[in-house]
Amino acid sequence: MKDQTLLPLYNKDKQSDLPHPPPQGSQDGASSAGTHAHARRVYIETYGCQMNVSDSELMAGILTQSGHQTVSHLDDADVVLVNTCAIRENAETKVINRLKHLNHRKRRHPELIIGVCGCMAQHLRDKLLDTAPYVDLVMGPDAYRNLPVALDSLARGVESHVSLTDRDPFLGLRLDKNEDYADIAPIRKEGIRAWLTIQRGCDKMCTFCIVPFVRGRERSLPLKLLVEDVEKLVDQGFKEVVLLGQTVNSYHDDSADFGDLLYAVGDVNGLERLRFTSPHPADATDSMIDAMASSPSVCKHLHLPLQSGSTEVLDRMRRTYTAEEYRSLVLKLRERIPDIALTTDIIVGFCGETDAEFMETYQMMADIRYDSAFMFKYSEREGTLAHKALPDDVPETVKGERLEQIIKLQESISADINSAAVGGTVPVLVEGESRRDADRYHGKTDGFKTAVFPKSDSGIGAVVNVRIDNTTAHTLIGQVV
Ligand code: SAH
Ligand code: F3S
Secondary structure (H helix, E strand, O other): OOOOOOOOOOOOOOOEOOOOOOOOOOHHHOOOOOOOOOOOEEEEEEOOOHHHHHHHHHHHHHHHHOOOEEOOOHHHOOEEEEEEOOOOHHHHHHHHHHHHHHHHHHHHOOOOEEEEEEHHHHHHHHHHHHHOOOOOEEEOOOOHHHHHHHHHHHHHHHHOOOOHHHOOOEEEOOOOOOOOOOOOOOOOOOOOEEEEEOEEOOOOOOOOOOHHHHHOOOEEOOHHHHHHHHHHHHHOOOOEEEEEOOOHHHOEEOOEEHHHHHHHHHOOOOOOEEEEEOOOHHHOOHHHHHHHHHOOOEOOEEEOOOEOOOHHHHHHHOOOOOHHHHHHHHHHHHHHOOOOEEEEEEEEOOOOOOHHHHHHHHHHHHHHOOOEEEEEEOOOOOOOHHHHHOOOOOOHHHHHHHHHHHHHHHHHHHHHHHHOOOOOEEEEEEEEEOOOOOOEEEEEEOOOOEEEEEOOOOOOOOEEEEEEEEEOOOEEEEEEO
């Protein structure tokens, strides 16, 4: 597994082809609100984590509601919105390069409106306009309601032929702790799995992390509304729902906590599987564990970011748990839910990380034996607490070596765990045709492993029992029995 620029925990596509038409809707998200004086055709390009994919669905909803259209190809667009990620430096570099490319297109089509949305818009603000002065719109995650107003105003500029250099960019960068977009219906791609944002922002302030600065304070959506949302998703044909939040398990609505939400949503008739990402270890309450153990639709898979196996490093990261507390939590989880699949996020080379501290991470990964892991080199982010107070002093080569070591370790653990599954039979939710072989389907196990198997009578959306014949570190290969 490589260092991942993006956080595609459940999203293998580096770049989403969002927005997609609504399940029963017309192609290219044709407007449901009728004609519009300055109706624009908008192409949304998504970088980063699932929260961004979910935000792009929200943006598509907002635009469509106000009479704009979303299109699936850049060639058909007169507006391109790049929904960006700021989590690591290479994520931002990728976007800057993409913007340069879009600027070439704009030179040929001066009427093209280019917008930068999401975390990087919020993070880089003015700097972005210096590096990419051709950008017309810069909008952070809490300002998407202003998209229609922004497009109207920019479209007027285009139509009155104001020269490119004289156009004022539209800025929407206010963070709003009350914005939860509860009334907006996102436009999702038709499919098996739907992502549902249940919480926005983050209050944790890990010292390495830019998220609290670009996404603002934590806020949860009302439980009753989320249950209704899931009912609608099931009606639309989705079999699996993934609840999304930065610290998803710190969810609360009055007296209801995350465990209550899991029970309530898990009970929705017709929902096959319920997942969530990402929980914070410090918020892994008994109520969450009970719901995972008892609610039949809640998958027995937990993505539990460790970050480091050294208590000292965790302390510098302000993760609010010790290595020992994390180990006890894993023990408890495995006691209560013996077949639980565990995955994690690891950062190597954080400020001041010594060889011995790194080895504690290595040892912890060897002991816990995660099913899989996303592993990253520390990337200093301007504006974070670490950037202000802790020197980024682990040499790049050392970061690279450490990353390689844990990747090698994790690959061999993942391969071992998977090969131990050979001969067994696992339920798999069929998601679609295999990309490599039109005679095969692919799907996910309850523990979120990819399984590939020859097509059978049960089609996409069905749960089939697959006998595992063969495995790699990343895939289970078998037959429907
Ligand atoms: N709570 C969020 C975390 C978002 S960031 C969630 O899991 O949804 C995802 C992962 O990126 C983090 O768990 C961390 O491992 C990694 N990460 C965050 N900031 C980073 C940085 N500055 N450098 C390297 N990796 C980072
Ligand atoms: Fe970032 Fe820590 Fe929140 S990793 S998203 S500040 S829990």
